[in-house]
Amino acid sequence: MKVFITGSTGFVGSHVVAAALGAGHDVVALVRPASSDPFPTLSSHPRLTLHRGDLRDPRTIAGAFDGVDVVVHLAAAKAGDFATQFAGTVIATENLIDELARSRVRRLVAISTFSVYDFSAIEAGSLIDETSPIDGSPTDRDEYAQTKLIQERLYREEMAHREVVILRPGMIYGRDNLWHPLLGSELGPVFLRIGSRATMPMTYVENTAAAIVAAIDADGVGGETINIVDDDLPTQKDYARDVEAYVTPPSSVPVPWPVMSGIAHLLDRMNRSMLGGRAKFPGVLVPAKLDGRFKPFRYSNVKAKRLLAWTPTISQRDAFVRSLRDDVLTEVAGRT
Amino acid sequence: MTLPPSAQRRLTAAVLGTGGISKEHLGFLAASRDIDLVGVCDRSPAALRHAAETYSTTGFATFGEMLDQAQPDVVHVLTPPATHSALSAEALEAGSHVICEKPITATAAELQDLLAVARRCDRVLTENHNYRFNPEVEALVALTGDGPLGDVVEVEVRIHLPVTDPAGRFGDPNLPSPIHDLPAGVVHDFITHFTYLVNYLSGGARWERVASEWSAHCGAAHIPVDDLDAILVGSAPWGPVHGRIRFSALASPDEFEVTVRGANGYAQAELFSGRWVENRPRRVGDQLNSIANLMIGGVNQFLGGPRSFARKIMQAGPYAGLNRFLEETYRSLANETPVPVGPEEMLAASELIDRLVAGRRESASDLTETTREGQR
Numbered sequence: 001m002k003v004f005i006t007g008s009t010g011f012v013g014s015h016v017v018a019a020a021l022g023a024g025h026d027v028v029a030l031v032r033p034a035s036s037d038p039f040p041t042l043s044s045h046p047r048l049t050l051h052r053g054d055l056r057d058p059r060t061i062a063g064a065f066d067g068v069d070v071v072v073h074l075a076a077a078k079a080g081d082f083a084t085q086f087a088g089t090v091i092a093t094e095n096l097i098d099e100l101a102r103s104r105v106r107r108l109v110a111i112s113t114f115s116v117y118d119f120s121a122i123e124a125g126s127l128i129d130e131t132s133p134i135d136g137s138p139t140d141r142d143e144y145a146q147t148k149l150i151q152e153r154l155y156r157e158e159m160a161h162r163e164v165v166i167l168r169p170g171m172i173y174g175r176d177n178l179w180h181p182l183l184g185s186e187l188g189p190v191f192l193r194i195g196s197r198a199t200m201p202m203t204y205v206e207n208t209a210a211a212i213v214a215a216i217d218a219d220g221v222g223g224e225t226i227n228i229v230d231d232d233l234p235t236q237k238d239y240a241r242d243v244e245a246y247v248t249p250p251s252s253v254p255v256p257w258p259v260m261s262g263i264a265h266l267l268d269r270m271n272r273s274m275l276g277g278r279a280k281f282p283g284v285l286v287p288a289k290l291d292g293r294f295k296p297f298r299y300s301n302v303k304a305k306r307l308l309a310w311t312p313t314i315s316q317r318d319a320f321v322r323s324l325r326d327d328v329l330t331e332v333a334g335r336t
Numbered sequence: 337m338t339l340p341p342s343a344q345r346r347l348t349a350a351v352l353g354t355g356g357i358s359k360e361h362l363g364f365l366a367a368s369r370d371i372d373l374v375g376v377c378d379r380s381p382a383a384l385r386h387a388a389e390t391y392s393t394t395g396f397a398t399f400g401e402m403l404d405q406a407q408p409d410v411v412h413v414l415t416p417p418a419t420h421s422a423l424s425a426e427a428l429e430a431g432s433h434v435i436c437e438k439p440i441t442a443t444a445a446e447l448q449d450l451l452a453v454a455r456r457c458d459r460v461l462t463e464n465h466n467y468r469f470n471p472e473v474e475a476l477v478a479l480t481g482d483g484p485l486g487d488v489v490e491v492e493v494r495i496h497l498p499v500t501d502p503a504g505r506f507g508d509p510n511l512p513s514p515i516h517d518l519p520a521g522v523v524h525d526f527i528t529h530f531t532y533l534v535n536y537l538s539g540g541a542r543w544e545r546v547a548s549e550w551s552a553h554c555g556a557a558h559i560p561v562d563d564l565d566a567i568l569v570g571s572a573p574w575g576p577v578h579g580r581i582r583f584s585a586l587a588s589p590d591e592f593e594v595t596v597r598g599a600n601g602y603a604q605a606e607l608f609s610g611r612w613v614e615n616r617p618r619r620v621g622d623q624l625n626s627i628a629n630l631m632i633g634g635v636n637q638f639l640g641g642p643r644s645f646a647r648k649i650m651q652a653g654p655y656a657g658l659n660r661f662l663e664e665t666y667r668s669l670a671n672e673t674p675v676p677v678g679p680e681e682m683l684a685a686s687e688l689i690d691r692l693v694a695g696r697r698e699s700a701s702d703l704t705e706t707t708r709e710g711q712r
Contacts (some may be wrong), residue, residue, distance in 0.1 A: 056511050081356065091382065161565060
């Protein structure tokens with residue numbers, strides 16, 4: 001199958017490119033005009049071609065989907081102010097969907113995120129699955145969650161025109177991304193280790209990539225939304241203990257979850273009652289943002305296993321070891 | 337915002353363009369009890385829907401539809417600079433007043449043409465000069481003239497911003513910003529702030545000599561210029577006045593610093609953080625004056641930390657002046673009195689931009705000469 005992959009040079013995208021090649025697909029990777037050597041270890045692969053363009057400029061992707069069967073859309077902005085992330089996530093998706101309308105692409109594998117859930121409205125300890133509510137009023141959430149919610153709405157509207165499968169990966173870890181934001185947050189010079197017993201909705205990047213590639217040709221997934229998390233999810237305490245053998249953690253101050261949550265809610269009440277809600281505090285002091293990262297829940301990958309015939313084959317222990325290797329992408333992609 | 341009782345007429349407003357600055361304009365209009373926000377327009381359907389839903393107004397897919405159907409009294413033109421002139425003219429012709437983001441036009445001649453359209457249509461055209469309305473800038477003005485600093489002898493405005501950062505909207509090599517095509521390149525996004533501030537703070541000095549040096553320090557092909565260093569020499573009714581304009585993408589930290597030097601002392605405001613420094617005559621006599629200034633300055637520095645923190649938390653940042661600019665403009669439009677940024681102020685700012693830009697062409701040829709020297 002001919003697969004077009006956006007966000008292909010990113011942390012997840014490069015693994016999806018390798019996994020798609022490994023699965024025997026012909027891959028067209030969207031690469032931004034200024035990327036000098038986007039795939040140093042894969043560039044000579046016989047089934048990999050590059051398309052230079054930027055989704056924010058529709059002229060650069062005109063005709064790019066000719067002959068393409070499936071588009072995997074990973075590109076999104078993860079940093080910058082709202083306008084920057086809106087352009088990199090929402091406008092980019094809008095342009096991609098406009099180009100899809102001019103193509104014969106059969107399926108869009110649309111990558112969303114766990115961040116769309118309305119964590120504050122879900123009771124602590126509950127199971128989060130695909131039926132859990134998404135945030136309908138995300139003004140207190142960060143720019144990433146806000147723009148990914150708008151993007152997901154565009155995906156749903158596109159379901160009227162073609163097969164769209166929405167994947168919501170949990171918190172992805174791997175090389176250069178082992179010490180994870182779900183363990184805590186920087187507040188000035190201090191790293192606050194917020195909570196210890198919450199289950200982390202982790203997914204190792206190669207497992208995530210395998211699920212995304214499974215969605216390219218899985219039967220009966222059009223119109224579905226599927227969460228992607230690994231098996232045997234660790235608690236914050238267990239993950240931190242295990243990862244310390246591979247990375248040096250920052251100097252930390254532990255803060256129990258109930259204490260942090262209590263402080264954030266107290267500040268929120270004071271802000272609304274005394275300051276008219278105009279004050280803007282750091283993210284870890286805003287209940288909606290704090291809940292999105294540290295509130296304890298349970299998670300399920302039952303639907304992913306059932307619909308995608310996918311199993312996260314790489315354990316956390318193996319994931320840490322593989323994260324330190326340089327040859328993983330070429331091993332996965334193969335040469336034929 | 338609440339207009340005074342004298343303001344009898346409710347005005348309707350519409351916004352064209354939903355980019356970064358639109359949040360400030362739409363937030364002001366949506367919060368106003370005296371202005372009806374009747375529409376928003378953007379060519380991106382997703383951006384349009386988001387703005388219309390966020391600010392509870394009607395979204396229009398085309399500008400023509402918005403002008404025809406909403407018939408706004410006022411149109412805010414917030415599109416990219418190269419489109420300001422044509423879209424402002426269209427709104428004026430349709431019978432709307434126009435509040436346009438800076439830079440309103442690329443040249444003073446283009447502005448003259450647009451002002452002629454406004455006159456012919458008997459509509460008001462104004463440009464956002466928001467920093468002029470920041471409380472710190474007003475405080476600087478209050479210190480001059482009859483104030484303790486005395487008559488102004490020198491004004492300096494400097495901005496440090498990392499506009500060449502490849503991860504930023506101006507420096508991104510993947511989607512070069514159209515701002516680089518304007519006469520002052522990326523500096524054109526800020527140059528109006530420089531010119532209206534030096535004009536305003538100098539008391540409307542007539543600039544007799546303007547020298548500007550333009551540079552492209554970053555060397556990126558898509559950023560033809562990223563640095564401006566300009567000297568102005570002119571005169572005011574009380575005597576000579578000097579001006580300095582400095583834009584740097586190299587210097588840190590990010591700053592927007594405005595300094596006014598008078599015959600008796602100086603004061604300086606940093607508009608991003610709110611930092612304030614002054615050295616002026618105190619009531620302690622000449623011998624103790626410098627000691628008094630140091631002690632008062634020390635206390636101010638100490639209190640500046642909590643003040644800056646509170647300002648950040650309360651989001652009372654650099655855009656504080658935009659709300660005041662809009663309040664005063666709408667009050668004038670409702671009362672049919674002259675708006676605070678009128679044709680004279682706009683033209684003075686624009687003509688000074690032209691003179692600064694004229695130096696860019698000379699700098700470019702100098703640079704070529706320097707390069708040739710280096711090659712030899």
